Amino acid sequence: MTAPAPHAEAATAPIDLTDVDMFVSGAHTAAFTRLRAESPIHWNEGADGSRFWALTRYDDVMWAYRNHEAFSSARGAIVGGSFRSKADTSAGKMLVSTDLPRHRMLKQVIHPAMTAGSAKRVAARVEGLLDRALEQARRDGGCDFATDIATELPAGALMEIMGIGHQDAHELIGVTRRMVGYRDEVFVDIGGDERLRLAWLQAEVFEFFADVLAERRRSPGEDLVSTLLKAEVNGRRLTEEEIFYNCMNVAVGGNETSSYTACTGLVALMDHPDQYERLLGRPEVVSTAVEEMLRWSSTNAYVQRVVERDTERGAVTFRRGDSVTLWNYSANRDESVFADGHLFDIARSPNRHLSYGAGLHRCIGAPVAQAELSLLFARFAEEGLRFRPVGPVRRLRSNFILGITRLPVEVV
Numbered sequence: 001m002t003a004p005a006p007h008a009e010a011a012t013a014p015i016d017l018t019d020v021d022m023f024v025s026g027a028h029t030a031a032f033t034r035l036r037a038e039s040p041i042h043w044n045e046g047a048d049g050s051r052f053w054a055l056t057r058y059d060d061v062m063w064a065y066r067n068h069e070a071f072s073s074a075r076g077a078i079v080g081g082s083f084r085s086k087a088d089t090s091a092g093k094m095l096v097s098t099d100l101p102r103h104r105m106l107k108q109v110i111h112p113a114m115t116a117g118s119a120k121r122v123a124a125r126v127e128g129l130l131d132r133a134l135e136q137a138r139r140d141g142g143c144d145f146a147t148d149i150a151t152e153l154p155a156g157a158l159m160e161i162m163g164i165g166h167q168d169a170h171e172l173i174g175v176t177r178r179m180v181g182y183r184d185e186v187f188v189d190i191g192g193d194e195r196l197r198l199a200w201l202q203a204e205v206f207e208f209f210a211d212v213l214a215e216r217r218r219s220p221g222e223d224l225v226s227t228l229l230k231a232e233v234n235g236r237r238l239t240e241e242e243i244f245y246n247c248m249n250v251a252v253g254g255n256e257t258s259s260y261t262a263c264t265g266l267v268a269l270m271d272h273p274d275q276y277e278r279l280l281g282r283p284e285v286v287s288t289a290v291e292e293m294l295r296w297s298s299t300n301a302y303v304q305r306v307v308e309r310d311t312e313r314g315a316v317t318f319r320r321g322d323s324v325t326l327w328n329y330s331a332n333r334d335e336s337v338f339a340d341g342h343l344f345d346i347a348r349s350p351n352r353h354l355s356y357g358a359g360l361h362r363c364i365g366a367p368v369a370q371a372e373l374s375l376l377f378a379r380f381a382e383e384g385l386r387f388r389p390v391g392p393v394r395r396l397r398s399n400f401i402l403g404i405t406r407l408p409v410e411v412v
């Protein structure tokens with residue numbers, strides 16, 4: 001990694017984007033507003049020893065997303081230790097950690113599992129699960145929305161995409177949740193070496209898929225695991241490790257994001273009663289409401305790229321090997337693109353948020369996520385479903401995935 005040129009760092013603000021407490025407390029929103037104004041391309045020296053650039057303005061983030069020749073995805077998405085970091089072997093194997101041309105070939109294999117058609121089948125599956133979960137919440141007078149309802153969104157998607165049962169889907173959600181929550185004592189014992197812990201958690205995900213793979217070898221189906229098993233990329237079959245990585249990519253990509261977005265969406269509605277009222281009884285606003293929840297939550301707060309060749313942007317030179325983070329969260333509140341970006345407005349239009357990323361690696365699961373979230377909030381609109389908080393909201397300890405792990409509510 002190369003030290004920045006002295007002129008590159010304009011601000012003196014001691015903001016550290018690796019400070020997870022800042023994200024858990026909600027102070028990151030104000031921190032990003034300051035960074036966008038004072039140090040939009042920020043050189044972050046983390047207390048954890050990590051060093052990276054942080055792009056905080058919409059135009060800079062979009063520029064980096066589109067400049068995939070200069071900014072490589074092959075070295076992992078998380079700064080300072082990751083299941084896709086330099087230390088692991090996912091580079092060139094897992095869709096999100098590949099560059100062209102291999103990315104294109106892998107995507108051709110995985111994409112058919114994520115089309116509008118599969119999103120429709122996922123929606124049908126999720127619908128049945130939501131019927132049951134919402135009915136139960138009504139009978140009990142309330143629930144933990146985070147664990148009892150929101151997790152049914154990825155459960156339905158996994159059942160359809162991976163061809164697994166409801167119980168297995170929840171088991172897999174539990175495993176990936178521990179992996180994404182690898183710094184959160186609610187999910188894991190946070191003592192010991194962080195990298196070893198991650199390796200161990202990743203092995204759990206692989207073990208889950210090893211069982212599924214053995215089953216699909218015996219009896220192939222139409223699911224993604226069977227597809228990966230028979231796929232050829234560049235004239236050769238995928239190795240078991242490649243199959244595991246890509247199953248993990250879809251599972252991690254899909255499990256945490258849509259359910260956490262649903263939770264943040266509900267909290268936003270409860271925090272903004274006027275917007276909640278606007279949604280109830282008006283199914284026609286569901287589509288803009290879901291977009292606004294995606295923008296508001298920016299569940300995947302940032303993605304990382306590593307500089308492939310020296311590149312300039314304004315006064316800043318990114319040197320080969322530098323780590324660069326693209327902050328979707330900050331771009332989504334950039335006041336030069338979003339009028340009143342700090343306002344939660346379920347009718348916002350246009351709403352060109354970057355929650356799914358952009359460019360080559362733009363979320364392949366977006367149609368699936370869209371179907372899940374639209375279905376859930378359409379139920380709110382159609383059935384006049386009104387929830388009220390009855391206990392403390394608990395946030396995931398992460399600066400990468402902004403999630404809510406406990407959300408006790410009552411049905412009003």
Ligand code: HEM
Pocket residue numbers: 073077095096097107157161249250251253254255257258261294298299300303304328354355356357358360361362363364365366368369
């Ligand atoms: C609200 C829901 C979701 C959000 C906010 C989200 C966010 C993202 C983002 C920001 C990226 C870009 C990563 C990068 O550029 O490095 C991405 C990629 C990806 N997402 Fe999602 N995602 C969501 C739902 C899903 C679902 C439901 C699935 C699967 C069922 C999924 C699977 C993937 C995969 C496989 C990639 C890698 C695509 C590639 O590298 O070409 N995501 N997602």
